[in-house]
Amino acid sequence: MLKVINDLLHNLPTGILITDKEQSVVFECDGLSAYRQLPLAVALPTNIEQIKTILTICRKYNTPIVTRGAGTGLSGGALPLEKGILLVLSKLNKILTIDPLQRIAEVEVGVRNIQISQAADCYNLYYAPDPSSQIACTIGGNVAENSGGVHCLKYGLTVNNVLAVKILTIEGELLEFNQSQQGIDLLALINGSEGLLGIIIEVTVKLLPKPPKAQLIMAGFADIVECANAVTNIIEQGIIPAGLEMMDKFAIEAAEAFVKIGYPLDAEALLLCELDGDETQVRVDIEKVSQILKAAQATSITVSTNEKHRLDLWQGRKSAFPAIGRLSPDYYCMDGTIPRNKLAEVLAKMAELSEIYNLRVANVFHAGDGNLHPLILYDANKEGELEKTEEFGQKILELCIEVGGTITGEHGVGVEKLDSMCSQFTAPELETFHGIKKVFDQQELLNPGKAVPTLNRCAELGKMHVHNNQLPFPELERF
């Protein structure tokens, strides 16, 4: 047996380390399940001391560590390394304090996103960022990815709602970064660091009062450009909706077939706009938005009549991925973000590409903040279709960069978007990232090889001209 495993087994209580292949297999991938790899061993520590022990031993043997929360990530961030330990933190799952007067919650890192809101519910408070995976994903994963959700247009991303984090450095030093500290913003740096800088142990989050009223307004459009323009008009009028989501015809049809809640099947595009706040404000805003939608040529407008109706109308959007998943053996979810005013242009180009590649693409997205989730439908069993899909996907990301956008709005780079990072950043910018990594982790033991491509990789890619067959194609886990 390997020395590192031996050492770990000796120094950890029984049951913490899993070396058995059968038990490890559930950890071999995250939400991007086409990438699979068994680690040397899986560690499921129950306290900080055990994690420190693991760090000490891994340092000694130069063994890399991949940290994992719930494994719902969509970019392969928690993909194990063949010669590494997978450090699963789901057992650090205690809510340490809820302070209703201070409106904060202090939680261990393995607490699931939804649990925080559930625990705060009795005080009429909640934790705002709500990724669609919130019933499963951990707060640690949320911080590591700086996750967003349907409501982040108004309430911000994870980084805007986290007040403090405690991390263990690779050296085993426990540090707290918080918003009270002067000087450079290390707390912000940890958000979105994809497990490369430190192991997040505890998180303090902001709790917000639940808005007394929320109402949803749904509008169908005969033209997707008109719908995109309506999004711009709403924001131009000084309204910041709690959620502003858009779906194209294909997505509307798939969702309606799946949940049957009365989405307009004749529409080319659908807009869902949620307004929240106190009664008067919501009434005023609903009236304003209705006017804007009418002026923007909406073909149908539905306003939710009660709480159940509101949730029903959301249901279609929330089940869009599985609904589309039913229509195709495989699909590939993209995560590009673009300036809002380029929406119409990008959608038109995407439709052209869809014809060229002869692959269907459904669009559901966080229109309010320009975060696209195009889903490319394909069949992995068809000869050559994987390669075609990948090329199509790359083209979409290039398009995003071209119009001043980014390759990932919320899912992270992980292993999946390493190549696209080469298009988005220059060599000195990537060097800065590598420099930051080394400051925290000189030996490069924490999630090495993820999130930031090496300069060599980018150089080779330049020569190869973006055609690589080595990457298999993702079929998403469906929750």
Add this chain to the structure above:
Amino acid sequence: MLNLLSEQIKDSKEPLQIVGRESKLKTSTNKKLSIADYQGIVSYQASELVITVKAGTSLQELQQVLASKNQMLSFEPPDYGNSSIGGTYACALSGSAQAFRGSLRDFVLGIKIINGEGKILSFGGQMMKNVAGYDVARLLVGSKGSLAVIAEMSFKVLPKVTEATYSIEMLEDDAIILMNKWAATALPLSACAYYQGKFYYRLFGKHDKQQAEEVDNKIWQTLNPFQTTEKEFLWRASVPSTTKKIANTVAIDCCGNRRWIVSEHKPDLAYVEKWEKGLAISKSVKHPAQIKIEQGLKKVFDPHGVYHNKL
């Protein structure tokens, strides 16, 4: 102009002191690298809620441009006439609304910088959401001219709101509890403070008539940052919002999170800095491992120590 600055940095034989509009740094004897002339709006599209601005632009100009489209900087940076947005960013200056709307770093979308090797680099962008690469843009908020020249910044901006301020006389501890209680309700608060025996709160948008005296919104400028004519030192402490009355406190801001204290000796609190002329001149104690990280980062951005300022 950026290329010119870049050349200046590359050629420099002595440490450089980055300066904005120099509303603060008059004492330094170091060679100056002035960003003040790098001014203007790079791009602004109100419907995108995004503005990109050059670092030397005065806060006043920036705010006027936004106001013309009925928008604002939600983090309420303090302005005493001639601050630059770059200096504001470098000093992480935010105002009373931060407990409710967030502070400067919450509105940062991207930056263009010049590092200590004179290289022009961009991080983040103009999108509301962007998780490609580490968040260098936010990291540099509060870097005080120690890591890089901040050349351009993109901010998320928000529709301007109409606000009204009210005050009620009460005891300090009662006010601390009340502001925290109210913050947990749907009341449209944008600031809460306690000053000279009165609880002050500010509401935005439409709301019912208040059982309190309506006062001028200017009170928030007095509080942010607080200045004093007393002989003893002025300290700014960051504390949990519900912390009970602290001795020698002269004002409470940011819904209880920020306490201004006048005393000869340093108050015994975890996060407290000495303030003079509106800026921190001392720092709270940090963990040695954190200091090591910060010094390491200084080397990443400024390997030859061209920028004079310490972290």
